[in-house]
Amino acid sequence: xxDNRSPDRVWWTPEQMAEAGLADMPTTARRINAMxxxxxxxxxxxxxxxxxxxxxxxxxxxxxLPMRAQQTLLESAAEDKxxxxxxxxxxxxxxxxxxxxxxxxxxxxxxIQKVEALVLGGMGRDLAAREVARVTGVSPRTIWxxxxxxxxxxxxxxxxxxxxxxxxxxxxxxxxxxxxxxxxEILTSDYLREEAPGFASCYRRAVRIxxxxxxxFGSERVMRNRLDAEVSQLTQVLCRKGVDALKALYPxxxxxxxxxxxxxxxxxxxxxxDVFVRWPADPGLTTAEDEIVRPxxxxxxxxxxxxxxxWRLDRTPNKVGVSxxxxxxxxxxxxxxHVLLDNGREFANKFLTGGAKTRFRFKVxxxxxxxxxxxxxxxxxxxxPYSGQSKPVERGFRDLAEDIxxxxxxxxxxxxxxPDAKPENYGSKAIPLDTFxxxxxxxxxxxxxRPGRRGQTTAGRSILETFxxxxxxxxIRKATPAQRRLWLMGAEGVQADRRNGLVRFMGNxxxxxxxxxxxxxKVVARFDPADLRAPLHIYALxxxxxxxxxxxxxxGFLDLEEARQHNSARKRWMKAEKEAAKxxxxxxxxxxxxxxxxxxxxxxxxxxxxxxxxxxxxxRLPRGLPQAAPLSEAEAAKRAALVADFQARKxxxxxxxxxxxxxxxxxxxxxxxxxxxxxxxxxxxxxxRWMEGYRQTPEYRVFAREKETTVRDVRQD
Numbered sequence: 001x002x003d004n005r006s007p008d009r010v011w012w013t014p015e016q017m018a019e020a021g022l023a024d025m026p027t028t029a030r031r032i033n034a035m036x037x038x039x040x041x042x043x044x045x046x047x048x049x050x051x052x053x054x055x056x057x058x059x060x061x062x063x064x065l066p067m068r069a070q071q072t073l074l075e076s077a078a079e080d081k082x083x084x085x086x087x088x089x090x091x092x093x094x095x096x097x098x099x100x101x102x103x104x105x106x107x108x109x110x111x112i113q114k115v116e117a118l119v120l121g122g123m124g125r126d127l128a129a130r131e132v133a134r135v136t137g138v139s140p141r142t143i144w145x146x147x148x149x150x151x152x153x154x155x156x157x158x159x160x161x162x163x164x165x166x167x168x169x170x171x172x173x174x175x176x177x178x179x180x181x182x183x184x185e186i187l188t189s190d191y192l193r194e195e196a197p198g199f200a201s202c203y204r205r206a207v208r209i210x211x212x213x214x215x216x217f218g219s220e221r222v223m224r225n226r227l228d229a230e231v232s233q234l235t236q237v238l239c240r241k242g243v244d245a246l247k248a249l250y251p252x253x254x255x256x257x258x259x260x261x262x263x264x265x266x267x268x269x270x271x272x273x274d275v276f277v278r279w280p281a282d283p284g285l286t287t288a289e290d291e292i293v294r295p296x297x298x299x300x301x302x303x304x305x306x307x308x309x310x311w312r313l314d315r316t317p318n319k320v321g322v323s324x325x326x327x328x329x330x331x332x333x334x335x336x337x338h339v340l341l342d343n344g345r346e347f348a349n350k351f352l353t354g355g356a357k358t359r360f361r362f363k364v365x366x367x368x369x370x371x372x373x374x375x376x377x378x379x380x381x382x383x384x385p386y387s388g389q390s391k392p393v394e395r396g397f398r399d400l401a402e403d404i405x406x407x408x409x410x411x412x413x414x415x416x417x418x419p420d421a422k423p424e425n426y427g428s429k430a431i432p433l434d435t436f437x438x439x440x441x442x443x444x445x446x447x448x449x450r451p452g453r454r455g456q457t458t459a460g461r462s463i464l465e466t467f468x469x470x471x472x473x474x475x476i477r478k479a480t481p482a483q484r485r486l487w488l489m490g491a492e493g494v495q496a497d498r499r500n501g502l503v504r505f506m507g508n509x510x511x512x513x514x515x516x517x518x519x520x521x522k523v524v525a526r527f528d529p530a531d532l533r534a535p536l537h538i539y540a541l542x543x544x545x546x547x548x549x550x551x552x553x554x555x556g557f558l559d560l561e562e563a564r565q566h567n568s569a570r571k572r573w574m575k576a577e578k579e580a581a582k583x584x585x586x587x588x589x590x591x592x593x594x595x596x597x598x599x600x601x602x603x604x605x606x607x608x609x610x611x612x613x614x615x616x617x618x619x620r621l622p623r624g625l626p627q628a629a630p631l632s633e634a635e636a637a638k639r640a641a642l643v644a645d646f647q648a649r650k651x652x653x654x655x656x657x658x659x660x661x662x663x664x665x666x667x668x669x670x671x672x673x674x675x676x677x678x679x680x681x682x683x684x685x686x687x688x689r690w691m692e693g694y695r696q697t698p699e700y701r702v703f704a705r706e707k708e709t710t711v712r713d714v715r716q717d
Contacts, residue, residue: 010151011059013051023068036060045126046144071154087157094160101163108146108162111136115143177222180215187223188231192239199224257456260304262470263333267340267383268325268347270317271297271397274405276413278430279315289680291315292430294415297400297440298322300329301393303340304457305467308396308444309333313437317346323372326352330376335477339373340381342391348382375543376483396447404443409435482545493541494525503536503549507686510536510549518546667703670694 014032017025026032036058042048047061062070094102111132118128126140133140150158187206191199203220210217217223238246272294279291298321300310310328314321329336341347352371373380383391405414412428431439448464458466494503501515505525515538523546524539538546673691676683694700 010062011049012062012065013057013059017065017069020072022065022072024066025069036064039064045124047125087154090157090160094163097163104164105159105162107136108149109159111138111143112146112150112158112162115147177218177226178216179218179223180210182213183210183215183217184223186210188227191227192231192236194240194242196240199227257304261474262302262304262467263309263336263474263476265303265338265340266300266309266329266336267303267391267393268298268300268322269342269383269391269393269397270344270346271299271400273297274401274415274417275410275436276415276427276430277436278432280433295436296321298325298346299393299396300325301396302467303392304470305463306392306396306453306455306458307448307463307467311440311444313440317344319346319352322346322352326372330479333471333476335376335479335483336378337477338381339378340383340391343382343384376479399447400443403447404440407439407443409439493522496521496523503538505536508533509552511552512547512549514547515549663699664703666694667700670700 012020014029014036017032018027018029021027026035036042036048041060041064042058044061044064047064049059051057051059094105097105114132114135115125115128118131119125123131129143130140133143146162149161153161183206186209187202190202190205191197200220203223207217209215218226234246234249237249273296275294276292277295279293279295281290293315295313295315296317298312298314298317299308301308310325310332312321312325312328352373401417404410405417410431412425413431414423415426416422448467449462451462451465452460453463453466454460455463455466457470494505496503496515496518498520500511501517501519501521503510503515503523503525505527510525518538522541524541524543526537526539527534533551535551536549538549540546670691673683673687677688
C-alpha cells in the first residue's frame with residue numbers, strides 16, 4: 001500500500017495559507033502572522049522552521065492549524081494525489097491482515113490518541129509524547145514515527161496506516177507464465193475427472209502430449225498454483241467427488257426446537273445394527289434352520305426432546321413393523337401433529353401415507369385409500385433422500401450404534417461399521433434373538449434417561465425429564481376406540497362380490513349377513529397385520545365404518561409378513577423361469593423365419609400329377625331290397641334320446657381322463673414338496689399344510705401304492 005504522506009503540503013507559509021482560504025483561518029498573511037505570534041507557533045518543537053530560498057520567512061506545520069483547516073488540507077491533499085488508494089481499498093486491505101498485525105495497529109492508535117488527549121489538556125506535545133512513551137514501553141522517537149505514518153490521513157482512517165510497515169508493502173503481482181491453451185485444457189480436463197487422479201500424474205500426461213505437438217507448458221508448481229487460482233475449490237470438489245461431497249460443504253441448517261412441544265412433531269427411520277443375531281426359524285418350516293441376520297430397528301422419536309417413543313425389530317424394513325411401532329406410540333402417548341418420515345418404500349406407501357399430496361413413491365391416484373397418518377390428521381413431511389442431516393433421529397442412532405452394538409454381551413457378534421473395520425473376533429458367534437431384544441430395550445431406556453444432555457431443549461437434563469415436563473403441559477390428542485382400528489390394522493381397497501358382498505383378501509374369504517348391501521362396491525378393509533384370520537373391519541371409501549366380517553375360508557396365511565415373503569418368493573421364481581425361457585429361445589421368430597425361407601428356396605419340385613384316373617364304383621343296394629320307411633315321431637324321439645345318451649357318456653369319459661390328469665398333477669406336486677423338504681429347502685407353510693392334508697386323501701394313497709408297486713417290479717426285473 002503506497003505512503004499517502006504529502007511533503008509539499010506538510011509545511012505552509014502564511015501567504016500560502018491566505019491563498020488557500022482555509023476554514024477558521026484569516027484571509028491575509030499579516031493576520032495569519034499575528035495568529036502565529038498569539039499562539040506561539042514558533043515555540044512548538046519541530047513545528048516551525050525558517051523557509052529556505054528567496055524571500056525567507058517562516059513555515060509552519062499543518063498540525064498547528066485549527067481542526068477544520070486541517071480537514072480542508074487533507075481534502076486538498078487527496079485531490080493532489082490521484083494515485084493514492086481509496087479509503088475502501090485501505091480498509092479492505094486492513095481486514096485481510098492477521099489478527100496480530102491488526103492488534104499492533106490498534107495499540108499504536110491508542111498511543112497517538114493519548115498524546116493528543118494530553119495536548120488538549122494543556123501539556124506540550126513533546127512532553128506528552130515522552131509521557132506516553134514511558135507508559136507504553138517504547139521510545140519517544142517511536143511515537144513520533146507513528147505520527148509520521150498518519151500525516152495527511154483523516155482521523156477516522158488512521159488504523160490501516162498504522163499497521164506494521166512490512167504488512168503495508170504493496171505486493172508485486174506475480175507474472176503469469178504463458179502456456180498453450182491446448183495444454184491448459186488437457187491438464188484441467190484430466191484433473192477434473194470423477195476418478196480424481198493426482199495432479200502430478202495429470203501434469204506428466206499433459207507434458208507428454210504437449211511435447212508431441214510442440215505446445216508451451218510451465219512447471220508443475222506453477223500450473224498447480226494457477227489451477228487453484230482459476231478453478232475454485234468448490235468446482236474441484238464437484239468435478240472430482242460429486243454432488244454429495246459438494247452438498248456436504250454447505251453449512252447444515254440449524255432448526256429451532258424451542259418453538260415445539262412434546263409430541264408435536266415426531267420422526268421415524270430404520271437403523272441396521274452391526275451385530276449378528278440368530279433369528280429363529282418359522283415354526284411352519286419344520287426342516288428350516290435359524291437364520292443369521294443383522295436386525296433392523298424402526299424408531300419413532302420425539303423431535304422436541306429427542307426421546308425414543310416406540311420401536312420394533314425385524315429382519316428387513318417393512319411397513320408392518322412401521323405400523324406396529326406407530327400403533328405403540330399412539331396407544332401410549334397420543335397422536336402427533338407432524339410426522340417426518342424417511343423416503344423409503346416402507347414409509348412412503350399407501351398403507352401408511354395414502355392420500356398425502358407430497359408422497360413421491362408408487363403411483364398416486366385420485367381414488368387412493370387414505371393412509372393411517374392421513375386419516376389421523378397428521379401432517380406428513382419427507383426427509384431429503386441420502387441426507388442424514390435432515391433426520392434428527394440419526395443422532396440417536398449414533399448413540400445406539402456405540403452403546404448397544406458394542407455392548408460386552410455382544411462380543412464376537414459385532415461386525416464393525418465398515419468393511420475395513422471388522423474386529424479380530426468377527427463372526428465368532430451370533431446373539432440369540434431374545435437376548436438381543438433385552439439388551440436393546442435396556443439401551444434405549446438408558447438413552448432416554450441419561451442425564452447431562454447438552455441439547456437445545458434439554459439444558460443439562462435427561463431426554464426423559466425434558467419430554468415429561470413438556471408433555472404435562474402440552475395439548476395432546478388421544479386416540480378414540482374407533483381410531484385404534486386405524487393404526488392397529490392395515491388398509492386395502494377390495495371389491496365386494498357382486499352377488500353376496502363376499503370379500504376375498506390375501507387368499508381368505510370374509511363375509512357377514514349385512515354385506516349383501518355392499519355387493520359389487522369397492523370398500524376399505526382394515527385388518528390385523530399379525531393375524532389374517534381375525535375379522536376384517538369394513539369401511540366405505542369415504543371413511544365411514546360399515547361393520548365387521550368374519551373369516552369364513554382361510555387359505556392358511558397366518559400373518560401379513562408371511563404373505564409378503566410368499567409373494568417375493570413367487571416373483572423370484574417367475575423371474576428365474578423367464579430367464580430360463582429366454583436362454584432356451586436363442587433365435588427370434590424373424591431368424592427362424594429366415595431359416596425357413598432358405599429351406600423353401602431349396603425344396604424339391606413337386607411330383608408330376610398322374611394322367612390316368614381310376615374311378616371307384618359306388619356301391620348300390622341290390623335290387624329288390626325294400627327302402628327304409630320314414631320314422632314316426634315316437635321313433636325319432638327315441639333315436640334322439642339314444643344319441644344324447646351316447647354324447648353324455650363320451651363327455652363323462654373325457655372329463656374322467658382330465659380328472660385323472662389333474663389327480664396325477666396334484667400327486668406330482670406333493671412329491672415335489674416332499675423332495676424339497678428332504679433336501680432341507682425352505683418351503684412356505686401353506687404348501688406344507690396343503691401337502692399334509694393331501695396325504696390323508698384316498699387319491700394320494702392310490703397313487704402312492706401304484707408308485708410303490710412300479711418301483712418294486714422294476715427292482716425285481
